Amino acid sequence: MEILSRIHTIELPTGAAGESDQLRDQTMCQFTKPIALLIFLLVTSVGQAEDRPNIIVFYTDDHGHADLSCQGVLDDIRTPNVDALAKSGVLARNGYSTAPQCVPSRAGLMVGKFQSRFGVETNGNSLDGFNTEQTIAERLQKAGYITAQFGKWHLGPTPKITDHGFRHIYAQNSGGNFAANIKLDGSDQKMQTVKPTRYHIDGCSKAAASIIERYKDQPLFLYVAYRAPHVPLDAPRKYLNRFPGNMPERRRKALAMLSAVDDGVGLITQTLAKHQLTEKTLIFYIGDNGAPLKIHKLDAPGGGPGWDGSLNNPLNGEKGMLAEGGMHVPFIVSWPGTIPAGQLYAHPISALDVAATAADLAGIKSQPGDFDGVNLVPFLNGENTAAPHEFLTWRWGGQSAIREGKWKFLKGGDREYLYDLDADIEEKNSLLKQHPEIASRLRSKLVDWATELKPPGLDSANLSTAAKKYFDFYLDGKPLKQTRAEALEQLIQSNQKRKKQRQRKPDSEN
Secondary structure (H helix, E strand, O other): OHHHHHHOOOOOOOOOOOOHHHHHHHHHHHHHHHHHHHHHHHHHHHHHHHHOOEEEEEEEEOOOOOOOHHHOOOOOOOOHHHHHHHHOOEEEOOEEOOOOOHHHHHHHHHHOOOHHHOOOOOOOOOOHHHHHOOOHHHHHHHOOOEEEEEEOOOOOOHHHHHHHOOOEEEEOOOOOOEEEEEOOOOOEEEEEEEOOOOOHHHHHHHHHHHHHHHOOOOOEEEEEEOOOEOOOOOOOHHHHOOOOOOOOHHHHHHHHHHHHHHHHHHHHHHHHHHOOOHHHEEEEEEEOOOOOOOOOOOOOOOOOOOOOOOOOOOOOOOOOOOOHHHHEOOEEEEOOOOOOOOEEEOOOEEOOHHHHHHHHHOOOOOOOOOOOOOOOHHHHOOOOOOOOOOOEEEEEOOEEEEEEOOEEEEEEOOEEEEEEOOOOOOOOOOOOOOOHHHHHHHHHHHHHHHOOOOOOOOOOOOOOHHHHHHHHHHHOOOOOOOOHHHHHHHHHHHHHHHHHHHHHOOHHHO
């Protein structure tokens, strides 16, 4: 090292005869002790920095459990790059979001605590609590990470994303204007409203790859939150052409959007490989909640409100429910060289684990109560063979649930259910009457946990009208009051009305 070479060039004073050697030894000691300490600190610091991995979180939007080809559920979906990611690490068979809706699930992911602890339980709640919390991006930025956000934010104004720990943003989640303080090549620009020059998914992927190119020698935290396959379904012809044949058009559009996401994952992982960063990068791929089916899965014209074309098979329920179809999501973890490849991991894990894992790997000291998740790496690399969690818990509006091992207790309003998910992942047969003691034990744990929330209790609102319909259909097996044809006509009329209302608005309001 340069510092070491300079030690040998230091000119030391000489004394009278007989004093020279003694003086030289004393002087050398005075110089070398602090320099040796400095070298130790520098080497230690560099070593720690080199040991800290890059962390990338791919977060998809309204992405049903079935819709990765590596899940092995459906044969119309093609996601070769995400499949390769799963093959290089862990495909979680029981990976969960923290909510069956966009805003709360993102708030929980970013903070690493269950979002109802700080008052962000549903899309309609105030974000004041979130704004007072420290995100994992803030923690990593303080620890020396380069932090960047791409795509959908949904946690306040996009130009304010930098207030939450992200140095660079490219917040594009639609074909309209977006906010960014970087260009597609990763170079800086003043925070501004930007008009898109390419499909939003492709733009986010390109910007993320450019940030890797720019900061390849520094630790990175990238949050790549694709708005896909969430409506409006807007895939360009390039991706639609990959899925010819007879199928619902909304299904084709969802597959095309997810194919664009897969291309983005491929571009980003190839950029990592180009700079020999594959084994230095921990990657998460997680869905924010299940697909909205609207019961009928109507193939309504256009790509607006309604079914987003994604599927939750074989899970029961959909977005807006604490049934498995609402928050049991695609979940992959990859870190080649550290986490053994080709794993199917059965223990339940949560999106809350992302922040706790990232903080631990970055050497960030945390206090009790900072995180509700755990560092997953010791569990996924075989150091710890126990389950990462004794149980997982949820509350969303008028619903609450707990999963402990194979058992799940679900409450919606005054309705209660108990499922053995090992035997009945489709939640078709409630065992509440057969095992009342198990239900009682789980209910008690759920009650104890819910006392810590804001507000406390097993629910924070009455069960909504939509949720009642979902529970009637999916969990109670009641016949539908509205036929498929009637539902389709109603949706078409609703979409036409919404389109006319948008057209009547001044440009400044659109």
